[in-house]
Amino acid sequence: MTAPSYWRERKYRYRLIAKYCRNCDKKYYPPRLVCLRCGNDKLEEVELPRKGTLITYTWVTQPPNEFAAYAPYAIGLIKLDDGTLIFAQLTDVDYEELREGLRVEAVFRKNV
Numbered sequence: 001m002t003a004p005s006y007w008r009e010r011k012y013r014y015r016l017i018a019k020y021c022r023n024c025d026k027k028y029y030p031p032r033l034v035c036l037r038c039g040n041d042k043l044e045e046v047e048l049p050r051k052g053t054l055i056t057y058t059w060v061t062q063p064p065n066e067f068a069a070y071a072p073y074a075i076g077l078i079k080l081d082d083g084t085l086i087f088a089q090l091t092d093v094d095y096e097e098l099r100e101g102l103r104v105e106a107v108f109r110k111n112v
C-alpha cells in the first residue's frame with residue numbers, strides 16, 4: 001500500500017463505515033459512491049453498530065493461497081443491530097460454539 005492511499009483510507013480502517021442514502025433510507029456496506037435505488041450521489045457516511053447476530057456461516061478449509069496460513073477459518077453473514085448485512089471472517093470462536101443466532105461483535109486487526 002502506498003502512503004497516500006493509506007492516509008486516504010485511514011478513517012475506514014478498524015471501523016465499520018457505510019454510506020447512507022437519505023432518500024431511500026438505505027445503507028451500503030462496503031461503501032458505494034452512488035445509491036443503487038435512486039442514483040443519489042450525495043451519500044452520507046455513517047458508522048455501523050459493532051454488534052450483531054450470526055445468520056449463517058461456513059468453515060473454509062481450502063482457502064486461496066494468500067489465506068492458507070489462516071485455515072481452517074470461519075466466515076459468516078451477520079445482521080448488525082441496525083439491520084445491515086455484512087459478510088466477515090469469524091474469529092475467537094471454536095467450531096462447537098458456532099451456531100445461527102449467535103451474538104457477535106466486530107473486532108479489527110492489523111494484517112502483518
Ligand SMILES: [Zn+2]
Nearest residue numbers: 021024035038
Ligand atoms: Zn437512494
